[in-house]
Amino acid sequence: MLFQSSVRKELARSFGATLVVLVTVVVTMTLIRTLGDASRGTFDPADVMVIMGYTVLSDLPTILTLSLFIAILSVLTRMYKDSEMVIWHASGRGLAALIKPLMRFSWPILVAIFALAILILPWAFGRIEDLRDRFEKRSDLARIEPGQFQESANGDRVFFIEKDKQDNPVGRNVFIVSREPDKEIITSAKSGQVQWLDGGKFLVLENGQRVEKHAQSQEVTISTFSRYSARIGTDDHSQRSYVPAASINTLDLLRNPTPLHLSELSWRVGVTLAAFNLVIVGLAMAGVNPRVGRSGNLGLAFLGFVVYLNMLLMGKNWIANGQIGFLQYMGLLHGGVFLAALGWLSLRHNAWSWRHLLR
Structure with missing residues (x-):
């Protein structure tokens, strides 16, 4: 024992x-x-x-x-x-x-x-x-990393943004490429920030240009803007x-x-x-x-x-x-x-x- x-x-x-x-x-x-x-x-x-x-x-x-x-x-x-x-x-x-x-x-x-x-x-x-x-399934805003190209949740957008400081809400040198069924859109701006407009989140861009290229006609449209708003996708809370x-x-x-x-x-x-x-x-x-x-x-x-x-x-x-x-x-x-x-x-x-x- x-x-x-x-x-x-x-x-x-x-x-x-x-x-x-x-x-x-x-x-x-x-x-x-x-x-x-x-x-x-x-x-x-x-x-x-x-x-x-x-x-x-x-x-x-x-x-x-x-x-x-x-x-x-x-x-x-x-x-x-x-x-x-x-x-x-x-x-x-x-x-x-x-x-x-x-x-x-x-x-x-x-x-x-x-x-x-x-x-x-x-x-x-x-x-x-x-x-x-x-x-x-995080939102497009959460995917944005300063100095890096990031793809949106559904894969139809690519973002790029620079920031001087991590806590600065305003970013500079914003670049967005989005694909639609009949065209490709390239948007660039000197600065941008997130704002709530009409109950939704929007990325508000200032002093930039927008290039649209149509897939069938190959026609290119270039436009400039002083202020442009793009809706940002929200978080997907659906079950796995x-x-x-x-x-x-x-x-x-x-x-x-x-x-x-x-x-x-x-x-x-x-x-x-x-x-x-x-x-x-x-x-x-x-x-x-x-x-x-x-x-x-x-x-x-x-x-x-x-x-x-x-x-x-x-x-x-x-x-x-x-x-x-x-x-x-x-x-x-x-x-x-x-x-x-x-x-x-x-x-x-x-x-x-x-x-x-x-x-």
């Missing part, structure tokens, strides 16, 4: 340290990727931290799974290296007797992974899509039309079991099953080779985790394309890994060798 308690305490320390390191790495990588998306105009730069938080939250099931696997493997490998496992075996307890303390430590983490994958993951993806959609499968809640996926929905469901359920299987795999894989050291065992374990994760992603695509059924995939991958882990654990628990099995 004392031994099991000490094992759980050491697992908790190792799991906490591993989780902090992995979260730090994921936050850094997510921040770099989100900043790149914001610079390309995918997100509002003001929402970078919010989007990064949602992204890290959606990655937590995978992070917790890897942290749990590394913690189990590193603690048990350390016990082999310091001969604590020799004392454990000498007391008449086999390797399979460690399943109970490992499961007592792992079950809260497995429940957290399941809750995050089933409930939090679609919610986080939905908030990210809402922020992306709201930024794409595109709903990716990752943002659909789990109950809706079950109510409408299309191949695309089942593929997303296989990922959410598969992360929890993978975490459970990796607990047994970590127990079966634990050990130390004096010629290689701990790094070789951890490297092999990380390679196995990457392969398992890639199989989850590949199976998700196969189910979406109709190449394999949902139950077949879950049984072959997770059931196969579970049986293989139990077989490997049985070999080590009974100290069997391949020569013994052949006999």
